[in-house]
Amino acid sequence: MFLKVMRIKFLMPGLITAILTTVCPEVQAVYSFRFDKSEIRNDTLISVTHPSDTLNADTLLIELDETVVTAFNRTRNLLEVPGSLTSIGSTLIERDKPTYNLLPILDHAPGVFAHEGATNTNRVTIRGIGARVPYATGKIRAYFNNIPLTNTSGVTFIQDIDPAVIQSMEVIKGPATSAYGAGLGGTIAIRARQPQAMQTGISNSFQTGAFGLFRNSITADLSGSNAATSLVYSHTQSDGFRENNQFQRDAITSVSQFGISQNTRYTLLLAYADLKSHIPSSIDSLTYMDSPESAAENWLRTEGYEDSQRFLGGITATREFHDHLSADISLFGLWHNEKEMRPFDVFYEERYTAGGRFNVRRNLHAGAMEFEVSGGGEFFYEDYRYSNHENIDGEGRQGAQLSDNLEEVTTFNVFLQADANIGKWNFSSGLNLNYALIDYSDRFHTGQQNNSGRYDYGYILSPRISTAYKYHNNHTAFATISHGFSPPSLSETLTPEGAINPDIRPEKSWNMEAGLRGQTAGQRLFYDFSLYHMRVRDLLVAERIGEDAWVGKNAGESLHRGLEAELQWVIIGPRPNNNQLLEELSLRTNYAYNHFYFTDFTDMDEDYSGNRLPGVPRQVLYASLHNEWSAGLYATARWRFVGPMAMNDANSRFTSSYGLVDLSLGYRREMFNNWEADFFIRANNLLNRHYPSMILVNAPSFGGPPRYYYPGLPLHFNMGISLSFKDLTRSF
16 A cells, blocks of 8 residues: 555656646756745744744844735735735744634634534634525635635535644635635635755644643654655544533644756645544523533434544646746545434435646736736536435434435636736736536435436636735735625525426625735834625525425525724834843734625515624624743733624524633743743633624524524633754754
């Protein structure tokens, strides 16, 4: 097996090189290796060096001018980006020290709201999009090193990515990109931890805490003259705060970078995760107030759980043919296998996905003007098999088979983008063409009961045009007009009888936004402010016809208006040749005002026009204050305020507002020869607030009170220690 894996590893680069050579015959093999800085470094917007950095610790790094982002399909400085974007780098991720998944990190992005009902029940919304998806993240797209984490049903699985392997994230808000498709809500581009050239080391991080938390991750970096590999293994387990809330995950991820010529380099990503997570489900208001640690009775009785395995792998080749022409080609594959024990049935699903992406860029210069034209596409095929079995008396015993289904989905995005820099102006325009074909086979029923068929919603063309103007040194104004859409999943296209409804249409929107971005106060203060207006038409409504069954219909439109503000301020930073007690005092804060409501919405003969969109708070405010002392001590205080949110379309139930405070204290110190130790302790929900960490929008009754609430964790503590060794003089 090992020989087969090694053979694939070295045959794939040869195949991709052959493709690139065909595109550009003048490729010559000059066998030397170099890393692109943008592949290795993508740090926070404002970052102060730590003693462990390879740069001089006395040097203050205010890196806005050097912060490189690539989410809009062009490598450029953050201040030049003509659109709404939040960059979250490795420094912030390290300070937050997330345990189960990356969702807490998204608090740093205004306009993004993450519900976290349980370790395997989450919902991420961007500007209100996806708020009414029942138990998952939908209508936004996500990528992990250019590998799509969004399946053909429109569900995004970002919670499966172990936080130990994340280097950085770029959150695009609104349908503002053509390279990743025209997602209705936006796109989350995640970059895996990159191996560092000419650096070999190993580190181990351990965490323990309340509710039986145990987590350990081991990271090894191996580097040579023409290759580097980063390998991360982590084990996480917890008993959970609630009944039937146990969690266990083992994950291993490998990222390798290597080159076979001066201008060609490869990145190989392999990731596998094995997860078993029990499901406490949502509870009614009385249980939520009196005994929030309880699980829903039917889920406790059946001991409901999700047992899944996921593998993803991909290889990307980047070729610089000459100074003005470059290309990227990626090939990827995903496998997902899952069993879910539910009170009403036993559910099995298995997905096989294979596809690729390519992108060709050409730079042109004409006097003082600079142009870049790029084009490419994404295609993939997914084989999705799922079936249901009887859960006998709801006691967790599998019975007779109830269904057997197969979906074969073929989809592609083709895009073209043009950018121009003319003096202080930056212009960008893009066009995306999308098509998807779904072939559904009912392999259980026969005759007239068989509802097999093919479905597509036609070609969708989504344009975008944006501009940015640098009106004064480090200050920029930007504006964008863009189109986006969200395709219906197959379950939403089916009628209550199970037949395909050809009248279902994708949700579509036009988005307009404008904003200001810049830095001031000696480059210590960064700000980002934007206003947006987005109207969503052909709104898809999920009408529940069973405890876990929905059908979709287009029922109206909604209007999303809001503002987002972000501020980062290095109040005190290290100064050259000045030994100071307080090395860093920095503030990072953001605010979102969300005015989302139905403009034309009728469901089940009820007119909800004018009502607030449920599942999204009107206001969210987040702030973190970080301190570092020369003795190695550091502390971070975090505060998050969430305003009331409607829980149903009728706006008859609302949550209460709440504020959460977290506090962490730590000590980081260099030890003898290239060793570093980092110890921390953290208090979460320091004020012991009672709050819902997630709500089930439009929760049904089914003979009892509606179960709206997933209770958040009370006051709890966790602590950890990490040891790392880096040897800059050795390589393999």
